[in-house]
Amino acid sequence: MINQANFFKTIRTTLFNGELSQTQVDGISAIVTGWQQTAATDLQQLAYILGTVYHEAGKGMYPVREGFTTTNQQAVQYVTDLYKRRGISRNYALPDPATGQSYYGRGFVQITWKGNYATFEKLLHLPLVDNPDLALKTNVSAAIAIKGMCGGLFTGKKLSDYFNDNTCDWVNARRIINGTDRAKLIAGYAQNFHTALTS
Numbered sequence: 001m002i003n004q005a006n007f008f009k010t011i012r013t014t015l016f017n018g019e020l021s022q023t024q025v026d027g028i029s030a031i032v033t034g035w036q037q038t039a040a041t042d043l044q045q046l047a048y049i050l051g052t053v054y055h056e057a058g059k060g061m062y063p064v065r066e067g068f069t070t071t072n073q074q075a076v077q078y079v080t081d082l083y084k085r086r087g088i089s090r091n092y093a094l095p096d097p098a099t100g101q102s103y104y105g106r107g108f109v110q111i112t113w114k115g116n117y118a119t120f121e122k123l124l125h126l127p128l129v130d131n132p133d134l135a136l137k138t139n140v141s142a143a144i145a146i147k148g149m150c151g152g153l154f155t156g157k158k159l160s161d162y163f164n165d166n167t168c169d170w171v172n173a174r175r176i177i178n179g180t181d182r183a184k185l186i187a188g189y190a191q192n193f194h195t196a197l198t199s
Contacts, residue, residue, distance in 0.1 A: 002032065002043075002197055010196035015054065015189065027053070027061035030142040031108070038146065043197045044163040044190075048173050049149055051190025053108040055182065063141035066093075066105035066112075072133075075104045101132050107141035109148060109177060119153060120144050149176050 011028075012020050031053060035046045057064050065071075067078035079093035079102075092112050093104040103114045111117065114129065121128040124143055134140050152158030154177055162173035170187035174180055 003199065006199045007196045010199050011193065014192045014196065016059070024061040027057070027063075027108075027138055027142075030138045031145065034139070034142040034146050038150065040150070042159075042163050044168055044194055045150070045159040047194035047197055048159060048163065048170070048176075048190045049145055050193040051186050051188075052149070052177055053145060054189045054193070055186045056109050056177075063107045063136045063138060064110075065136070066110060072102065075106075076102050079104045099130055101130065103132055106132060106135040108145040109141075109154070111135060111144060111148070111154075116153075120147070123147055152176070155179075 008020065008025070008028075012018060016024065028050065031050060032046065035049065040046070053061060058068060065075040067075060069075040069078050076093045076095075079088070080091055082088050083091040083093075093102045095102050096114055099114075101114075103112060103117055105112045111120065117128045117132050117135070120126075120135075124140065124147075126134055126140065128134050135144060148154050149159050152161070155175060157175045159173070159176060161167075162169040162176070170190055171183045172180070173190070174183035174186055
Protein backbone atom coordinates (compact mmCIF):
# COMPACT_ATOMS: atom_id res chain seq x y z
CA MET A 1 0.00 0.00 0.00
CA ILE A 2 1.41 3.39 -0.99
CA ASN A 3 1.12 6.25 1.46
CA GLN A 4 0.19 8.95 -1.06
CA ALA A 5 0.80 11.87 1.29
CA ASN A 6 4.32 10.72 2.18
CA PHE A 7 5.04 9.79 -1.42
CA PHE A 8 4.17 13.20 -2.83
CA LYS A 9 5.85 15.03 0.05
CA THR A 10 9.09 13.11 -0.55
CA ILE A 11 9.25 13.48 -4.34
CA ARG A 12 8.34 17.15 -4.10
CA THR A 13 11.60 17.62 -2.19
CA THR A 14 13.91 15.06 -3.83
CA LEU A 15 12.88 15.34 -7.48
CA PHE A 16 10.83 18.50 -8.04
CA ASN A 17 12.70 21.30 -6.25
CA GLY A 18 9.96 21.76 -3.68
CA GLU A 19 7.09 22.32 -6.12
CA LEU A 20 4.64 20.10 -7.98
CA SER A 21 2.11 21.48 -10.43
CA GLN A 22 -1.35 19.97 -10.77
CA THR A 23 -0.32 18.67 -14.21
CA GLN A 24 2.62 16.83 -12.65
CA VAL A 25 0.43 15.40 -9.89
CA ASP A 26 -2.13 14.26 -12.46
CA GLY A 27 0.51 12.54 -14.59
CA ILE A 28 2.11 10.78 -11.64
CA SER A 29 -1.29 9.75 -10.28
CA ALA A 30 -2.31 8.30 -13.66
CA ILE A 31 0.80 6.12 -13.70
CA VAL A 32 0.40 4.97 -10.10
CA THR A 33 -3.32 4.24 -10.57
CA GLY A 34 -2.74 2.44 -13.87
CA TRP A 35 -0.01 0.32 -12.33
CA GLN A 36 -2.17 -0.56 -9.32
CA GLN A 37 -4.94 -1.70 -11.67
CA THR A 38 -2.60 -4.36 -13.06
CA ALA A 39 -2.46 -5.97 -9.57
CA ALA A 40 1.34 -5.72 -9.70
CA THR A 41 3.09 -5.49 -6.33
CA ASP A 42 6.79 -4.80 -7.00
CA LEU A 43 7.31 -1.14 -6.12
CA GLN A 44 10.73 -1.24 -7.75
CA GLN A 45 9.00 -1.78 -11.09
CA LEU A 46 6.61 1.13 -10.49
CA ALA A 47 9.54 3.30 -9.43
CA TYR A 48 11.38 2.46 -12.63
CA ILE A 49 8.35 3.40 -14.75
CA LEU A 50 8.13 6.73 -12.90
CA GLY A 51 11.88 7.34 -13.25
CA THR A 52 11.69 6.64 -16.98
CA VAL A 53 8.78 9.02 -17.47
CA TYR A 54 10.54 11.67 -15.38
CA HIS A 55 13.42 11.46 -17.85
CA GLU A 56 11.53 10.98 -21.12
CA ALA A 57 8.95 13.70 -20.42
CA GLY A 58 11.50 16.20 -19.17
CA LYS A 59 10.31 16.18 -15.52
CA GLY A 60 6.94 17.56 -16.61
CA MET A 61 5.22 14.21 -16.03
CA TYR A 62 2.78 14.81 -18.88
CA PRO A 63 2.73 13.19 -22.34
CA VAL A 64 4.80 15.06 -24.91
CA ARG A 65 5.43 15.14 -28.65
CA GLU A 66 8.86 14.25 -29.92
CA GLY A 67 11.39 17.02 -29.42
CA PHE A 68 9.05 18.63 -26.86
CA THR A 69 7.32 20.32 -29.77
CA THR A 70 3.80 21.68 -29.42
CA THR A 71 2.24 20.88 -32.80
CA ASN A 72 2.12 18.01 -35.27
CA GLN A 73 3.91 20.10 -37.89
CA GLN A 74 6.73 21.00 -35.50
CA ALA A 75 7.20 17.36 -34.49
CA VAL A 76 7.37 16.22 -38.13
CA GLN A 77 9.92 18.94 -38.83
CA TYR A 78 11.94 17.97 -35.76
CA VAL A 79 12.23 14.35 -36.90
CA THR A 80 12.90 15.40 -40.50
CA ASP A 81 15.76 17.63 -39.35
CA LEU A 82 17.12 14.78 -37.22
CA TYR A 83 17.07 12.55 -40.30
CA LYS A 84 18.83 15.20 -42.41
CA ARG A 85 21.57 15.44 -39.77
CA ARG A 86 21.87 11.64 -39.96
CA GLY A 87 20.77 11.27 -36.36
CA ILE A 88 18.37 8.54 -37.54
CA SER A 89 18.53 6.25 -40.57
CA ARG A 90 14.86 6.59 -41.64
CA ASN A 91 12.43 9.47 -41.39
CA TYR A 92 9.61 7.80 -39.46
CA ALA A 93 7.62 11.06 -39.30
CA LEU A 94 6.72 11.09 -42.98
CA PRO A 95 2.93 10.91 -43.38
CA ASP A 96 1.72 7.34 -43.91
CA PRO A 97 0.24 6.88 -47.41
CA ALA A 98 -2.74 4.92 -46.08
CA THR A 99 -3.74 7.05 -43.09
CA GLY A 100 -2.05 10.39 -43.70
CA GLN A 101 -0.81 10.28 -40.10
CA SER A 102 2.76 10.74 -38.86
CA TYR A 103 4.03 8.21 -36.32
CA TYR A 104 6.70 10.20 -34.52
CA GLY A 105 7.21 9.88 -30.77
CA ARG A 106 4.29 10.73 -28.52
CA GLY A 107 3.49 10.13 -24.88
CA PHE A 108 5.33 9.39 -21.68
CA VAL A 109 7.74 7.00 -23.42
CA GLN A 110 7.63 8.30 -26.99
CA ILE A 111 6.24 5.44 -29.05
CA THR A 112 7.24 5.68 -32.71
CA TRP A 113 6.44 3.84 -35.98
CA LYS A 114 3.01 2.78 -37.24
CA GLY A 115 3.53 -0.83 -36.17
CA ASN A 116 3.96 0.19 -32.54
CA TYR A 117 0.83 2.33 -32.64
CA ALA A 118 -0.99 -0.69 -34.10
CA THR A 119 0.27 -2.93 -31.29
CA PHE A 120 -1.09 -0.62 -28.62
CA GLU A 121 -4.28 -0.09 -30.59
CA LYS A 122 -5.00 -3.81 -30.19
CA LEU A 123 -4.02 -3.88 -26.53
CA LEU A 124 -5.98 -0.81 -25.50
CA HIS A 125 -8.87 -1.11 -27.97
CA LEU A 126 -8.33 2.48 -29.12
CA PRO A 127 -7.95 3.79 -32.71
CA LEU A 128 -4.32 4.84 -32.29
CA VAL A 129 -3.40 4.19 -35.93
CA ASP A 130 -6.00 6.59 -37.27
CA ASN A 131 -5.65 8.98 -34.34
CA PRO A 132 -2.10 8.73 -32.95
CA ASP A 133 -2.62 11.89 -30.87
CA LEU A 134 -4.63 9.70 -28.48
CA ALA A 135 -1.19 8.71 -27.14
CA LEU A 136 -0.97 12.27 -25.77
CA LYS A 137 -3.89 11.69 -23.41
CA THR A 138 -2.57 11.14 -19.89
CA ASN A 139 -4.43 7.91 -19.11
CA VAL A 140 -3.68 6.42 -22.53
CA SER A 141 -0.02 7.38 -22.28
CA ALA A 142 0.20 5.84 -18.80
CA ALA A 143 -1.34 2.60 -20.08
CA ILE A 144 1.14 2.48 -22.98
CA ALA A 145 4.10 3.01 -20.65
CA ILE A 146 2.92 0.41 -18.15
CA LYS A 147 1.90 -2.29 -20.64
CA GLY A 148 4.94 -1.66 -22.80
CA MET A 149 7.46 -1.81 -19.97
CA CYS A 150 5.80 -4.72 -18.18
CA GLY A 151 5.31 -6.69 -21.38
CA GLY A 152 8.64 -6.03 -23.07
CA LEU A 153 6.91 -4.39 -26.04
CA PHE A 154 9.53 -1.71 -26.73
CA THR A 155 12.79 -3.65 -26.99
CA GLY A 156 11.90 -7.19 -25.93
CA LYS A 157 13.19 -6.50 -22.41
CA LYS A 158 10.65 -6.16 -19.59
CA LEU A 159 10.58 -4.93 -16.01
CA SER A 160 10.50 -8.41 -14.51
CA ASP A 161 13.83 -9.15 -16.22
CA TYR A 162 15.48 -6.60 -13.93
CA PHE A 163 13.25 -6.50 -10.86
CA ASN A 164 12.18 -9.82 -9.36
CA ASP A 165 12.78 -12.01 -6.29
CA ASN A 166 16.42 -12.55 -7.29
CA THR A 167 17.41 -9.36 -9.08
CA CYS A 168 17.32 -5.61 -8.66
CA ASP A 169 19.21 -3.95 -11.51
CA TRP A 170 18.38 -0.25 -11.69
CA VAL A 171 21.02 0.49 -14.34
CA ASN A 172 20.48 -2.25 -16.91
CA ALA A 173 16.70 -1.81 -16.71
CA ARG A 174 17.22 1.03 -19.19
CA ARG A 175 17.41 -1.69 -21.84
CA ILE A 176 13.61 -1.88 -21.60
CA ILE A 177 13.43 1.45 -23.46
CA ASN A 178 16.70 2.47 -25.07
CA GLY A 179 19.86 0.40 -24.65
CA THR A 180 21.99 1.94 -21.92
CA ASP A 181 21.47 5.59 -22.89
CA ARG A 182 21.56 7.69 -19.67
CA ALA A 183 21.15 4.45 -17.72
CA LYS A 184 22.83 5.60 -14.49
CA LEU A 185 21.02 8.93 -14.49
CA ILE A 186 17.61 7.28 -14.88
CA ALA A 187 18.53 4.66 -12.27
CA GLY A 188 19.05 7.50 -9.80
CA TYR A 189 15.66 9.00 -10.58
CA ALA A 190 13.97 5.62 -10.18
CA GLN A 191 15.68 4.97 -6.85
CA ASN A 192 14.44 8.32 -5.57
CA PHE A 193 10.92 7.37 -6.59
CA HIS A 194 11.34 4.00 -4.87
CA THR A 195 12.42 5.67 -1.64
CA ALA A 196 9.32 7.85 -1.80
CA LEU A 197 7.01 4.92 -2.61
CA THR A 198 8.26 2.99 0.42
CA SER A 199 8.38 5.91 2.85
